[in-house]
Amino acid sequence: MLSISDKLLQEIMHHAEFHYPEEGAGLLLGQFRGDFRTAVQLLPLKNQVQASSRHNRYRIEPEDMIRAELKAEELGLDIIGVFHSHPNHPAVPSEFDRERALPWYSYVITQIDGTGALESRSWRLSDDRQFLEEEIFIQSSEVL
Amino acid sequence: MNLLTIPTPLRPYTEGQKDVLVEGETVGMILKDLAKRYPNLYQHLFDKNGDLRPYVNIFINQEDIRTHDGENTIVTEGDRLMIVPSIAGGLRLE
Numbered sequence: 303m304l305s306i307s308d309k310l311l312q313e314i315m316h317h318a319e320f321h322y323p324e325e326g327a328g329l330l331l332g333q334f335r336g337d338f339r340t341a342v343q344l345l346p347l348k349n350q351v352q353a354s355s356r357h358n359r360y361r362i363e364p365e366d367m368i369r370a371e372l373k374a375e376e377l378g379l380d381i382i383g384v385f386h387s388h389p390n391h392p393a394v395p396s397e398f399d400r401e402r403a404l405p406w407y408s409y410v411i412t413q414i415d416g417t418g419a420l421e422s423r424s425w426r427l428s429d430d431r432q433f434l435e436e437e438i439f440i441q442s443s444e445v446l
Numbered sequence: 447m448n449l450l451t452i453p454t455p456l457r458p459y460t461e462g463q464k465d466v467l468v469e470g471e472t473v474g475m476i477l478k479d480l481a482k483r484y485p486n487l488y489q490h491l492f493d494k495n496g497d498l499r500p501y502v503n504i505f506i507n508q509e510d511i512r513t514h515d516g517e518n519t520i521v522t523e524g525d526r527l528m529i530v531p532s533i534a535g536g537l538r539l540e
Contacts (some may be wrong), residue, residue, distance in 0.1 A: 325536050351536075359536035364503040367530045371451065380454050383483065384533055391537055399535035404501065405490075406455035410533075423450075 306341040309443040315419035318387035324356035328384035353388040383408030393423040450527040459487040474517030
């Protein structure tokens with residue numbers, strides 16, 4: 303299960319809207335115990351794919367990952383997942399997403415169209431490399 | 447001995463350890479030794495030909511080993527090693 307505050311979830315949606323009609327991407331920093339992970343902070347990153355392909359692809363370079371690892375270490379957190387948007391398509395992983403996915407990470411996908419971000423869903427890769435939907439527990443920022 | 451940082455997705459294969467003490471003269475020797483100690487990690491680091499998987503990047507003191515001598519890069523005492531995954535995906539419909 304991925305626990306995330308409504309505020310962070312809104313930030314993910316705003317990030318998708320800012321980058322529409324291109325795909326936006328970033329990392330989730332947080333804490334985990336077993337399969338229960340809590341997002342604490344977002345790390346929005348530049349989509350490093352060439353401009354002509356950003357409407358349907360995203361890439362985070364290892365140099366950004368290493369900076370993210372160090373940032374997470376500084377904050378006492380870990381990289382627990384990846385978020386990206388699907389412009390004009392459902393918040394469901396594509397075959398391209400599946401082929402390139404790593405185990406363990408929570409992959410939060412946000413569906414977005416011209417009216418704005420519609421919904422975000424989280425997915426995790428199983429041992430046989432199939433995506434399974436992960437429950438999102440939304441915490442109200444008011445009680446945090 | 448050197449510290450090798452394992453990214454979160456691969457920690458289940460190193461008994462949950464974030465930093466592993468490793469020994470070897472080159473990056474390649476260190477990785478083979480690591481995979482020998484944690485056999486379930488091997489398939490996630492190397493392909494069937496024994497080459498590093500494309501999404502696996504090894505950094506030494508925050509520099510990609512591909513900018514040095516790849517797996518033949520010499521490691522000296524105190525060098526900090528990190529396994530860094532590449533992240534990619536998207537719709538890619540056409």
